[in-house]
Amino acid sequence: MSLSDVKLLFQFVGGLGMFLYGMNIMADGLQKAAGGRMKRMLGYITNNRLLGVLLGALITAIIQSSSATTVMVVGFVNAGILSLSQAVGVIMGANIGTTVTAWLVSMSEWGEVMKPEFFAPVLIGIGAFMLLFAKKERQKEIGSILVGFGVLFIGLSFMSGSIEPYKDAPVFAQIFTVLGSNPIFGILAGVVVTGIIQSSSASVGILQTLAMNGVVTWNSAVYITLGQNIGTCVTALLASAGAHKTAKRAAVIHLMFNVMGAVLFGIVMFIVFSLNGNWAASTINSTQISVFHTIFNVTNTLILFPFAGKLVSLSGKIVREKVQEPEETLEQKIMSHLDTRILENPSFAIETAKREVVRMGELSLDNVKLGENAVLTNNQESVDRIFAQEKTINFMEKALTEYLVKISNLSLMEEQSEQVKNLLYTVNDLERIGDHAENIAELAESKIQGDIQFSPMGQKDLETIFSYAVGSVENAVSARRNEDAESIRQVIKFEDLVDSTEEDLRDKHIARLANNECRASHGVIFLDIMGNLERVSDHAYNIAGYVKDEM
Structure with missing residues (x-):
């Protein structure tokens, strides 16, 4: 590996770090800006699952992480604040809300003005001045959002720039040919990468960065994206360790929801790609990944929403009651x-x-x-x-x-x-x-x-x-x-x-x-x-x- 290769690797790692950090700063600023509204959302979560879906999507759009939303839901169920029936709708909505990040990433393809290197520096500059010199709390929150937004895009630009020299390398073509021709491999790749990073937003962002350089095929992108939606469940499953059985069931519902959707879409898309091989092997761009990601999550919710009660019942069969579970003490x-x-x-x-x-x-x-x-x-x-x-x-x-x-x-x-x-x-x-x-x-x-x-x-x-x-x-x-x-x-x-x-x-x-x-x-x-x-x-x-x- 040459010195230039090492430099580009460091640039990619640094870009990924800025992308994640920017997303974190932006989410923090959005949470603060939402203020009392976030508090009132708790009061709106009722047995109306449709309202739960909307709130799940809104909360995830604000905190920029479906994993974080689902981990909170596990916590709420464990604390007795939410029932499993109420949690199902919020979990479904969280999957829809996570598509917001993908749309932010794909903005760089919408014209020269939307490219990160064009407006990100000025956003960071304005945001930094607001953070340093603004007197009002609200203005500082807006400044934090702008800085996060700018850092996110600068990180994206770094990632894209580090990959560009290798876009014609045969290794990319070989990898995505294998992942695209074998749905199991494609889905597993998405699961593993997302499980390691612990963020579907970040793994989708990496895939979109590769797509911007024209190295990702349609079939590989679809299967990897399906796997990424399953991989995001890892965080909630880990978070449910040591929780009550009801909280474990909430994490299992999240997993079942995404696995069922991935299997259904995987079968349909495999048939479609088999009938149209040229389309399957053609390259996909970042915006098209956002479109598919959104269609998958919205359609999956529409299909499984009527069966939410069945998901709750099935989770009870997977996470069973202990025969003689000791009663909890008040403490x-x-x-x-x-x-x-x-x-x-x-x-x-x-x-x-x-x-x-x-x-x-x-x-x-x-x-x-x-x-x-x-x-x-x-x-x-x-x-x-x-x-x-x-x-x-x-x-x-x-x-x-x-x-x-x-x-x-x-x-x-x-x-x-x-x-x-x-x-x-x-x-x-x-x-x-x-x-x-x-x-x-x-x-x-x-x-x-x-x-x-x-x-x-x-x-x-x-x-x-x-x-x-x-x-x-x-x-x-x-x-x-x-x-x-x-x-x-x-x-x-x-x-x-x-x-x-x-x-x-x-x-x-x-x-x-x-x-x-x-x-x-x-x-x-x-x-x-x-x-x-x-x-x-x-x-x-x-x-x-x-x-x-x-x-």
Whole structure:
């Protein structure tokens, strides 16, 4: 191998690296520009599979990777956010969305103005100036998209330039003759290359680069493209390792969908090429690969869409239930909900964390309610449940904090960074509410063991302040869940009521102690319960304040 050959090899590798890096920068910028829209997409994913297909295509077009979309889907299924039935539509749509990259690559064939070397440098220049000097976050996001777009095309130009000197080399003709004449070899080549690169967009881009230099035949391109669609399933299959059986089924559905489509198209195209040998052996260009890639994925979706339910059933037969599968512990369920695969998309990861924070809030709220029952009715069972649930709350605090720290290390917008910070504060406040509920449970246990009964007036006073404290936590959790202003106003109202009531009841109780209307030992428990409820209300007020900051 001569020095010039080594130089061209380095140029190809560097071009491929710039192509992948540019795609990554562009996708990152698009995700940030989409912002809240990505978050709202989760709410739109219902049992309407057609809507799922559209969302799958849109998400993949934004993040520029069907593999990443499918890995996220596996994560969502594992976390229980999506059912298998809902996941099928999103997976089908992801295959359609991945064709966007192929169309971007083929743009260089649409005229001199669209060639990478013509406009890519100016895109990088404009984007770089926006990133360096723009003040607004939105302008920086646009700059990031432009830089990514430009780097992608410069990389494509490098790849194409490194291949051009060899376009008349006999080796290319021999390779594509073999791959084109044998569908199995062609499909396997596509599977292997895509499986190694872990990106169908990149492998299709390489094929299109070769096609730009006129060395790829129609039959070889078709079979390789079919194989590339199968190869993209490797990433999701690897991602499903260690996941629940339902998540494994989602990855298997992705594989079945692409394999069935490849077999069907492979047979049809083999017959067509057999009838027209001249067309089969003629060269294909980059745009024609994009056209075929799009037709294959859209047609495959149209054909298999009515049989989505059958795909779900078949996946259940391939990934079978274990005869005696041990039931998941609550801790295991929590960890599966905080699936690291969802970190592929910051917006979805934040939304997933919010759901778990709300779940933690519901547990803390339940403990406050149980504390009320334990104190007012001397119920030991409620005390025991508080202690058990407090362990779960502490576990959730640790797990959520670690997950939110991972999210904070992702590429986030300023608004998203603020949300993550507020969620971390919220987790801490919810854990403190759980601690105060545990304190109340310990006081209730002392009351039970000492067979202590409060006076009817004292009992009524506690019922009043408990109702206000429960109301403040209830509305704080509702504010976090729904992000509504009315719940925030209710938290403020209840917090004021708790403060004024606690002060009033403390004075009244001290007066009762002075008049010997109740024992001092009883009074200490009474005052401690009220003090803990006042702190519970303070933490609820903090949580509502974090939500208000985001609105």
